[in-house]
Amino acid sequence: MLRRRKNQTSPPPNADTHETWLPEPGDEEFVDEAPPVHEQPSPEEPPTERIPPNGEEATTTPDHAQTRQRGENSYRREDERRREEARTATLQSQVDELRALLRELSSRQLRADEQTKHHQSQVAQNALAIDQLRNDVEQNSQARSLDENRTRQKIDDLESRIDDGIRPIRSLQAHVTEILEDSRKKVDDSAQNEQRFDEITTMIEHLSALGDRTSALTHGLRDGIDNARTETDGLRRDIIRTEDAIKIVDQEARRRTADVQDVVDGYNSRIDELRADLAHLYDSLENTRRGLVHVDPTLDELRAAEETLRQEFTRFQAVAEERHDMVIDMQDDARQETDARFEQIRQNMEERVDRLNERIEESSEMHRDLSYKMGNLGSELEELRQLDAALHRDIWYLHEQRVRIRMEQVQEELDSATTQRRDAESDFQSGANPRARRRRVDVESDI
Numbered sequence: 001m002l003r004r005r006k007n008q009t010s011p012p013p014n015a016d017t018h019e020t021w022l023p024e025p026g027d028e029e030f031v032d033e034a035p036p037v038h039e040q041p042s043p044e045e046p047p048t049e050r051i052p053p054n055g056e057e058a059t060t061t062p063d064h065a066q067t068r069q070r071g072e073n074s075y076r077r078e079d080e081r082r083r084e085e086a087r088t089a090t091l092q093s094q095v096d097e098l099r100a101l102l103r104e105l106s107s108r109q110l111r112a113d114e115q116t117k118h119h120q121s122q123v124a125q126n127a128l129a130i131d132q133l134r135n136d137v138e139q140n141s142q143a144r145s146l147d148e149n150r151t152r153q154k155i156d157d158l159e160s161r162i163d164d165g166i167r168p169i170r171s172l173q174a175h176v177t178e179i180l181e182d183s184r185k186k187v188d189d190s191a192q193n194e195q196r197f198d199e200i201t202t203m204i205e206h207l208s209a210l211g212d213r214t215s216a217l218t219h220g221l222r223d224g225i226d227n228a229r230t231e232t233d234g235l236r237r238d239i240i241r242t243e244d245a246i247k248i249v250d251q252e253a254r255r256r257t258a259d260v261q262d263v264v265d266g267y268n269s270r271i272d273e274l275r276a277d278l279a280h281l282y283d284s285l286e287n288t289r290r291g292l293v294h295v296d297p298t299l300d301e302l303r304a305a306e307e308t309l310r311q312e313f314t315r316f317q318a319v320a321e322e323r324h325d326m327v328i329d330m331q332d333d334a335r336q337e338t339d340a341r342f343e344q345i346r347q348n349m350e351e352r353v354d355r356l357n358e359r360i361e362e363s364s365e366m367h368r369d370l371s372y373k374m375g376n377l378g379s380e381l382e383e384l385r386q387l388d389a390a391l392h393r394d395i396w397y398l399h400e401q402r403v404r405i406r407m408e409q410v411q412e413e414l415d416s417a418t419t420q421r422r423d424a425e426s427d428f429q430s431g432a433n434p435r436a437r438r439r440r441v442d443v444e445s446d447i
Contacts, residue, residue, distance in 0.1 A: 065428065072424070076417070083413070087406065094402065098395060105388060112381055119377060123370055130363060133356075147238060148252070154235050155256045161224050162263065173274055175210060179203055180281050197302070204309060218320065225327060232334060236341065257335055264328065271324070282310070 182199065285306070 069428070080417075087410075091406075094399075098399070101391075101395070105391070108384070109388070112384060116377060116381070119370065119374055123367075123374070126363065126367055126370065130367075133360065133363075137356075147241065150238055151235070152252065154231060154238075155252075158228060158231070159259075161228065162260075164224070173270070173277075175206070176274065176277055176281065180277060180284065201302075204306070208309070214316065214320075218323065222323075225330070229330075236338075240341075240345075257338075260331070264331070267324075 182203070
């Protein structure tokens with residue numbers, strides 16, 4: 001800083017000297033900081049005004065002070081405006097950050113809700129699949145019961161037809177028994193031989209009629225067997241469709257087959273008894289023939305007819321035995337085939353039941369996994385809700401602390417601005433005397 005004298009001429013000894021601090025061209029900020037002059041004017045000499053060298057009148061000090069005050073006010077307003085803009089931009093950036101955080105939290109919440117809905121839809125689909133499996137099992141059980149009832153009805157019809165086929169054999173056995181009884185009674189009665197021969201003739205004719213009836217019954221039995229075969233084929237087709245009722249039907253069929261075998265064994269025993277009765281009848285006829293040799297030579301013709309009848313009866317018996325053996329073989333084949341089919345169906349049903357049990361176990365395992373995942377998801381959602389609430393509380397607390405800090409800073413700035421204003425006003429009021437006015441005018445003129 002250069003120190004200059006205001007007046008170049010030497011003043012009188014009693015004159016006051018006015019010293020000022022003049023800033024250099026690059027020191028504009030030190031204009032307001034120039035030290036004031038502490039010299040007081042002399043009481044006998046009034047303060048003199050400085051006349052500019054060009055002869056013009058100097059401007060008054062209050063005008064310069066007002067201009068300077070307006071400049072300072074505008075500068076302060078501009079500075080405050082800039083500070084307010086900076087604070088507003090900072091607050092806006094913070095609000096944008098908060099909005100971004102809120103959007104992120106909302107997006108996470110939406111994703112969690114979507115995952116929850118997806119898991120709920122999967123659980124609903126699994127429940128529908130389980131209900132469908134239950135309905136299928138119920139339908140299979142109903143179909144199994146219906147097929148079981150049909151099978152029982154078919155077996156009952158077959159038993160009734162077998163009984164119808166056996167009934168003529170029983171009547172034939174009764175007739176043979178009557179003939180044997182009559183033969184026994186006629187052997188001892190020699191007085192009524194002719195009548196007995198007539199009765200024997202009628203009996204032989206009746207026996208031929210019985211043979212015809214037996215052949216008719218045999219044809220009927222053959223037709224019944226054919227019908228039974230066709231019904232057996234239909235029963236096989238029904239059995240193929242009854243895959244779900246294997247175990248119960250298998251047991252029932254085995255029981256029915258055992259009953260049929262018992263009936264067939266009874267037929268065999270009855271046929272053996274009939275053979276024994278026929279042999280006894282033949283013996284009785286031979287005895288009768290021996291006792292009646294002296295009666296009439298026409299007995300030879302009767303004997304020949306009887307021999308022919310016996311041969312035919314033997315032939316019929318052989319044919320009946322052959323057909324009976326065929327029927328037994330067919331029944332054995334049918335029973336073996338039925339057993340094989342039942343065994344195959346039982347194995348298929350066991351495999352299907354095992355697969356169904358495996359699927360049910362897999363479904364239950366998936367249901368347990370989904371339940372566990374849903375529980376974990378619920379706990380995670382609860383933790384996320386708690387974390388979200390804690391974040392909201394922390395964000396609002398930080399926002400409140402930040403606003404408080406900003407308010408404290410604004411209050412401090414306002415206090416400092418108020419203090420500076422008061423200092424400026426006090427400086428302005430203190431510089432209202434003429435000497436201070438002259439010093440300020442000199443400083444401004446030098447600037």
